[in-house]
Amino acid sequence: MSHKALVLLVEDEKGIRNFISTVLDVNNYRVVEARDGKEALELFTSRCPDLILLDLGLPDMDGIEVLKTIRGWSGIPIIVVSARGHEREKVEALDLGADDYITKPFGTSELLARIRTAMRHQQVTVDVPERTIFSVGDLTIDFDKRLVTLNNNPVHFTPIEYKILEILTQYPGKVVTYDQIIKDIWGPYTNENQTLRVNMANIRRKIEKNPAEPKYILTEVGVGYRFVDEI
Incomplete structure (x- = not known):
């Protein structure tokens, strides 16, 4: 018997909640419903869903706060489903770790396609076939444990930062273009160059002794980034 994925639906409007x-x-x-942010966080910890559909306009707190809280300890796929359609809101949600952003109103086929994509991406990220340990210099990434250590000390990364590391370390010594990284993380129809630069700056602050002169992740100006294969 195949596993039926459990979706946590966070939506305060009853009509939309019933429809989804x-x-x-x-x-x-399978679906478990939350009507506000507090209930969403309680159900997230008690029911361990496979994916979250998150509205931003909740009665007790902004959905962004729910996103931040969950992203503090989990990489679960989160798709924002919101009436807020301005680019600023989308960039903020994606930068904070949302896997996707759908603007209301939306079609059911689109919603289901986005869910399938997010869950496929999560499966690939978690499994990381044929790569258990990546190590160069004093930096080690254990893909089974999703653990990054520098000089044997654990280093915390946000879900987006970790995804960037995963992508780059698939091709050690080779250049990965900006467009390829953006497509793999945010999708093919986005322009997240500034967001990528911000995340890369954060990564370098965490692993580089001198972020201005990096030794692990090099920039190929105008092209992309290269994770070195030896130091």
């Missing part, structure tokens, strides 16, 4: 729940149920997903 019905669509998910018909398409072989």
Whole structure:
């Protein structure tokens, strides 16, 4: 018997909540519903869902705060489903670790496609076939444990930062273009160059002795980044 993925639906409007729940149920997903941020966080810890659909306009707190809290300890796929369609809101949510952003109103086919994509990406990220340990210099990445250590000391990365490391270390010694990284993390129809630069600056502050003169991740100006294969 195949596993039916559990979706945590965080939505305060009853009509929209019932509609999405019905669509998910018909398409072989299990659903648990939260009407506000507090309930969402409680259900997240107690039910351990496989994916979260998160509205931003919640009655007790902004959905962004829910996103920040969950991203503090989990890389679970989170798709924001919101009426806020301004680029600023989208960039903020994606930069804070949302896997995708859908603007209301939306079609059911689009919603289901985004869910499938997010869950596939999570599966690839978690499994990381044929790569258990990556090590260069004093830096080691244990993909099974999702643990990064520098000089044997653990280093904390946000989900987006960790994804960037995963992508770069798939091709040690080779240049990975900006466009390829952006496409793999934020999708093919986005322009997240500034967001990528911010995340890269954060990564370098955490692993480089001198971020201005990096030895692990080199910049190929105008092209992309290269994770060195030896030091």
